Amino acid sequence: MTNQATTLRRLTVGLLATGLLLAGCGGEDATDTATGDATTDTAAPDADTDAATASDTGGESTGDPADGSSDGESLRFAMILPGPIQDADYNAIAYEGLAGLEADYGIATEYSEQVAVADAERVAREYITDGVDVIGLHGGQFLTIATDLAAEFPDTTFVAESSGPMDAQPDNVWNIAREFAPGFYVQGALAGLMTETNTVAFLGGIDIPDYKASANAMFAGARSVAPEVELLFNFTGDQNDAVVARQSADALINEGADVLVLGLNNGIYGVAESSAAAADPALMTSSFTDKVTVAPDTFLVSTLWDFEGAFGQAIEGIQAGEASGVIPHEPGVGPDHPGRTAQRPRRRGDPGHRPVGPGRRRRGRRARQDRRGRRPLMS
């Protein structure tokens, strides 16, 4: 094909794919339970409502059962993040969601970042002692802590993340059951459509069952549109090591892959470089956040994850009196948020926003690109 035709083809397929993704996330329009659009400065917080809430669901709820409206001060939510909030990835999206949660549900939020598994229990206990009502644990490695602490503190509600149904889910634990695979199916189909060498590859980090399932889903998707496509995969062993990601991507590109579906976090930087330096640049996809800035010329699409919505659902349920539930978290399923605007860039003075240092001076082209905010989410 001529270069022009190639570009045109890629553009069309790219647009079709994006349209597909956006359409796929219709989902159910959730009932808007009109909870606290009150801001966090409602006067006279009723500390008594908590005590008086001998909830009908069995005494474990921490919210108001009756009228669905919550007083801003009485529900405190603390988020425990395993990594840094500046990673522009998994942790950043949870952190950014906090402000939305405050605005939509009238709760008070706080967070801790870079919490190692060995420290998470202690951090959670600190929050509980401090009177936090709901503890959010952003990561499957905290699952045991959630279940253990839930047994010890029946009055606190926990929102945990996992990759499937929990065996013995306690009565005060919400489970955000993340499903990575469906998103990768779509990316696989896209890869199958875009490939010109008829070889696509999945590049993952740690080869946990989740990512193995994602790889399989990606293959299924690719095969569904291109039955003869050759499928490669590799696991680097580290989600964030860009150097090994680069070497691994090199190996895959050498074997002929020209579309790489990535199951990495910060390792994507390395893949971008590998692709740029290769004789035939390969296209790539990613997850969690939009990473087009990393590789403007070779970036295809990203599955954007919305943890604000998932945690919001849990908080909604908690405020309605349910201390336990399961939130299936996959592309295309999820409530629309009341009061959720398309993105606003982070501002100083936003709740939960803690600037470090005398202030950030932003100069140059790069700064404006960063302040442009995110693209609209899928769900």
Place this chain on the structure above:
Amino acid sequence: MDFLLDLVDADMLRTTLVVATPLLLAALGELLLERVGLLNLAIEGMVGVGAAMGFCVVFVAGRTVPTVLLAIAAAALSAILIGVVFGWLTLHLQANQITVGLALLILGLGASSLLYRGVVGVTTTPPSIGTLPLWRIPGLSEIPYLGRVLFQHDLFVYVGLSTLLPVWWVLHRTPLGLRLRAVGESPKAVDALGLPLARLRWSALVAGCALIGIAGSFFPLSLVGGYSDDIASGRGWLALMLVIFGRWRPWTIAAGALLFAYVEALQFQFGVTSKAIPPQFLRMLPYVLAIIVLVRVYGRAQAPAALTKPYDRESRF
């Protein structure tokens, strides 16, 4: 046959050179330090700080030739800053080098993350500064196999790899180098001869830390174009190990760096084609290989005799 071809694949060898560059730079820097008797365990922190500084300068000022040079210089300076604290504590106050090194390691890790947070902040769109453009040496880069492997890199790689020559030359072919090495073996002897002991040590310290900082800036500027908190991922420690592995000699250190980068690249080549071995065992390969090579080939390695020993002119021993 395919398997053998895989072993010498041009692109893989090319990446090997690129990945080996920061290892070599950091290891040479550490070599200078250890040759004058300073065991610098803060190397990972210095690399981190160099990476953060290099990234931030280019992020703020854009990517042009002068700003990239400025970024590299800033990275070197920030590593030197940590090195000065190290030097003052260990050379002047004679504190234990291991503890000081570890403490400064933690300091470096914290400072690099804080710097990035202060300059870039929290964002969901990861900023990228892009990497240096490749410079295909006209003529030489057209050679079918070697051209791809050797002559299609960016300037940082060329200059980085070639620092081997001046370091080796100075250390082993000049009187200055002889004195530096003597400092590491017996500071007392050097002092007794009336040579400027402190000046020798400090100049080696500054030069070594500069190299380590520059190695750090290689990661965002040339290798990956971005920055994340753990961008060096243990490569600072690896450089430290390479100095021991290379028996404190520049050329063997360089060979070690290349070997490590090569095996690392190879493991991914294998990972793609053969699925029988779980990836974690492949990742162990470079380290196990290093031990085996050390055992088989090198035997006893002679560290500089006065490594980690503080020198006090007034003491009797």
Place this chain on the structure above:
Amino acid sequence: MLGLVVALVVNALLLAALGANPVTAYSTILSAALGSVAGLAQTLNRTTPLLLGASAVAFAMRAGYVNLGIDGQIYAGAILATGVAFLLDGWPAVVLLPVVLLAGLVGGGLLASIPAWLRATRGINELFVTVMLNFVALFLAEYLATGPWTDPVAGEAITVPISAAADLPRLLPGGGHAGILLALPVAVGLSLWLARTRSGFEFRAAGSNPLAAGFGGVRLVRIGVVALVVAGALGGLAGAIEVTGVHSRLLTGLTPNFGYMAVLIAVLARRSPVATIPVAFAFAVLIVGADSLQRSVGLPPSAVLLFQAVVVVSILAFETARGRRLVARLVQATRRSPGRRRAGGVA
């Protein structure tokens, strides 16, 4: 002591520069780590692996061997402990728990026997080998946590939980486990052995002057092996305790910075196992307390790292002999008026 004061002052400036109130910060540190039973329990939890690791490193250093492989030994012990717990699932706790802990000792000892053997037979630098083996053990743990033993529901590199019978009993409310009861006697026992027994004496002799000791009939090779293997075993025990006491699972991320801290503590305690007890506790207080700064004054964790580093560096600076002389000079300079020097004074 002055070092601590300087550290506090510098950190106060640092905190103020980052927009936090130093007074709140300092009071939070102490109250978080020590102000409640739960806090104390968590501090003790954190002390245990640090103490074991530091004793191990100090012990090996006494014989003249540097063991930077604590992280790997922790993983090795954790791996074997978890494996044994799975294997003997169903046994009663009275038997299972000791066996599992023993397995931890064995695991760490096995891993450390490699550098020990290499050093004994070929004189290979153990510093290098122990660091390399750190990675090997880490990858092995990752393999097990993502492969044969993995828990698919967790979605991370983490194994299925071990049976409750294998869990360490909880000592204090707030999650404090009984590991500290194991660690303390170990540290004390090591120091006693070094100071009071004949073999302990040989051990120390080998460390301070191998040449003389060799002439005196001390078997250096055996000492070396003992030093490294025992150090490794203790690291493995720490790993087993982490698995049975804190997580009930094997996972990557078991040892956040334990290796460096252990070496730091060992050197600060001047290589005496019993002296590592207060130092390890102080470090645990610092770590636990400083970490809570994130929540109390909103400091990012990188600033917390800086904070810890400044404390250590300041203490180091002012506890050296030269540092003390510097201090003495400063103090004298502020006392005297300029222009008058005391004759013969040690200025």
